Every structure is written in C-alpha cells, then in structure tokens.
Amino acid sequence: MQEQRAEQPRRKPSVVFEMPDLTASGQILSAAERDFFVANGFLVKRGLIGQEALTDAMDRVWAHLLDRVPIDQRSPWSLSRGDPETWLDPRWAPMPPVPKAGFYEGRQRIVHAGATVKLHDLGGARFVLALLPNNPRVRRVATALLGDLRPSSRTRGVYALFPTNRPTGTNGDEEARIVRALGPHTDQVCQQLNACAYLEDVPARSGGFTVYPGSHRIMFRAHRYAANWSPLPTFRAAMRQVVAEIEPLEIIGNAGDVIFWHGRTVHSAGAHLGSDIRWALFADFTHNRETLTDDEHRQAGLYEWFKDAKLFRNDLEAGEDMWQGWQLGG
Ligand SMILES: O=C(O)CCC(=O)C(=O)O
Ligand SMILES: [Fe+2]
Numbered sequence: 001m002q003e004q005r006a007e008q009p010r011r012k013p014s015v016v017f018e019m020p021d022l023t024a025s026g027q028i029l030s031a032a033e034r035d036f037f038v039a040n041g042f043l044v045k046r047g048l049i050g051q052e053a054l055t056d057a058m059d060r061v062w063a064h065l066l067d068r069v070p071i072d073q074r075s076p077w078s079l080s081r082g083d084p085e086t087w088l089d090p091r092w093a094p095m096p097p098v099p100k101a102g103f104y105e106g107r108q109r110i111v112h113a114g115a116t117v118k119l120h121d122l123g124g125a126r127f128v129l130a131l132l133p134n135n136p137r138v139r140r141v142a143t144a145l146l147g148d149l150r151p152s153s154r155t156r157g158v159y160a161l162f163p164t165n166r167p168t169g170t171n172g173d174e175e176a177r178i179v180r181a182l183g184p185h186t187d188q189v190c191q192q193l194n195a196c197a198y199l200e201d202v203p204a205r206s207g208g209f210t211v212y213p214g215s216h217r218i219m220f221r222a223h224r225y226a227a228n229w230s231p232l233p234t235f236r237a238a239m240r241q242v243v244a245e246i247e248p249l250e251i252i253g254n255a256g257d258v259i260f261w262h263g264r265t266v267h268s269a270g271a272h273l274g275s276d277i278r279w280a281l282f283a284d285f286t287h288n289r290e291t292l293t294d295d296e297h298r299q300a301g302l303y304e305w306f307k308d309a310k311l312f313r314n315d316l317e318a319g320e321d322m323w324q325g326w327q328l329g330g
Helices: 031-040 051-068 126-131 136-146 171-181 215-220 235-245 294-299
Strands: 003-005 015-017 042-045 111-113 116-119 157-161 185-187 193-198 249-251 258-262 278-285
Touching: 031 042, 031 136, 042 136, 051 116, 051 126, 136 193, 136 258, 215 235
Parallel strands: 015 249
Antiparallel strands: 003 185, 042 258, 111 116, 116 157, 157 278, 193 258, 193 278
C-alpha cells in the first residue's frame, strides 16, 4: 500500500495551468509566492535547475533506462532515444514480484507498467541528489517554506510517462479520457513538503503533474497528525469532496522548473495525450526531527524505502494552525 485512491464521485477534468510570475527580484520567496502556496498548497519556481546539469542528468537517465528496464521479448517494440516514433506504446517485460523482505520490501527497484516507468533505483544517486534536494537553489526555497530540513539521503527517483496512441476522437471524448487518466490521491508515511522537478519541457496535455488547489486544507483536517499518515474516519468523505468540488490544475512548465507541494495536497500524474515522454524527478522534504526506525515503519505497515519521508517519532496533533512549525508560518 502506498496511495489512497478516491472513490467514484463525478470527477472534473483538469485544466492546463501555467504559474504566474509572483517572484520579487532578489528574494528567495516573495510574499505573493508565500501567500499563493498557503492558499493553493503548491508553488512553481521556474528555472531552479541549470541546463547543464539537466543535460548531463538526462544522458545518465536514458542510459540507465535502456540498460535496466527490460522490454517484452515477445513484442516487436524497441526503444531508441533519438527516434521519438519508438517512444509510443511501450511494451515492457512483466515485472518481477514485489520483494517480501529486506531493504527493497514492498516495491520493485524499477516499476515498468504500461506507460509508466519509475526509476526508484536512481533515487539515491549522487547526481540526482545534487539536481534536486541538495541543489542549493531548491533547498533555499524548501527552507523558506518549511524551515530546518532533514538532510536528504534519497529522492523517489525519476518517473517517466510514455506516450500512448489511444484515439482522442471528439472534444467530448477527450474530456472523458482526461478524467479517466487522473488518479487523484494523497501520499502516505510522513507528508510535509514535496517537490517535482521537470527534467524536460512539459507542454499541455503531456502528463504534467496535476494538483487539486486548496485540497491541502481539507485533507489536513482529515488526519489526526500534522504530517504522519493518520487518516481519520472522515478521510474518504474529504477525498470525495475534493474530487467533486475542486477543478484540478495540470501544471505545464519547462525543464528545470520545480513544483513544491504541501504533503496533504491531493494530486495525480497528468493526462498524457501528447507524443513526448514526461520526465520528472520527485523528492520529499521533512523537518529535521527524530524518526522511527525501518522496522518500526514495517510494523506500522508504512515501510517505503523509495521515499525520504520517515514517520516522526513525536508528531504534532493536527491543530488549528496547519502551519505550526513551518518557516512560512513565522
Ligand atoms: O508521476 C506523477 O506525476 C505522479 C507521481 C505521484 O503521485 C507520486 O509519486 O506519489
Ligand atoms: Fe503521489
């Protein structure tokens, strides 16, 4: 178990969203950006990662993908970086079973299923850490939002969304396809602040990370604790309310943009009707406080080796002020 999916209310299709410029020159986080994050539960910082580092990273990521992700030998499909025609409709080999014990318990090192490839095994690579959680420009923003951060030891890894060739048909069909593609959920274990970096440009309807603005306030109230996974009996109703009432935003952006989101924000991989691969890197930030051991996580049924989001030993109750302890809360 790693995600809590919404049940079946009428869902709204996402609308394409581009972050307005709320920056103030010379400031890591402007008052307008802070207010935007507080109100919406997310914030996009454009161009935080440099082009040189991105180019180098994509060379390594592609080499890793071609080397490690097995293709279905019974299919004629093959993959070539330089030939975008080959990116369509990937045919991966079946995945090995989920490890039942040991460090990798609960999740394969690489997930390759349908259009999705999750390179969790790259999550702790030095170049990946340098790109996002240890990137000084990223860390300064995360600190300005959250405060004193736990040193980052891994990311979730690089997540690729491949294009698929299902017919779009009329506009009405496209809306239905977008709704079907969305899997709104919140993440578990310990959720304070997360980040999604685009490693290549993500145009409209091409798998852009999708958020339900304002859902962080509703979902915060549906947990007993401020950060630790602790759903109350109201959790499912809160999820239903979010997906029935809030219009999701599909975030478009460029390589090097970083989306920060509050850990209780309902989100989804975006609908992908395009022909490119959506390349994103996901990381978790938490306060630098004492956490449970791996075995204690296993006992709680919340062991997720591929996330840097460990349960706090002593979490705060979810009180009136949801920004208690956050830097932005003053
Ligand atoms: O791939 C995406 O855009 C979504 C990933 C996600 O929701 C997650 O890592 O929890
Ligand atoms: Fe998620």
